[in-house]
Amino acid sequence: MKKRFLTVAAPLLVSLLALSACNTVEGVGKDVKSGGKAIEDTAQDAKS
Numbered sequence: 001m002k003k004r005f006l007t008v009a010a011p012l013l014v015s016l017l018a019l020s021a022c023n024t025v026e027g028v029g030k031d032v033k034s035g036g037k038a039i040e041d042t043a044q045d046a047k048s
Contacts, residue, residue, distance in 0.1 A: 018031060
């Protein structure tokens with residue numbers, strides 16, 4: 001029960017914090033873009 005709560009609550013909390021950090025649609029776009037870039041860089045590192 002506790003594990004299920006954490007798997008639901010943690011992503012929700014992170015999402016709320018991320019959304020409160022950027023007040024505009026432009027800010028959300030920049031955040032998503034930088035997140036994608038980080039994932040892309042990590043994938044490239046793992047590939048090498």
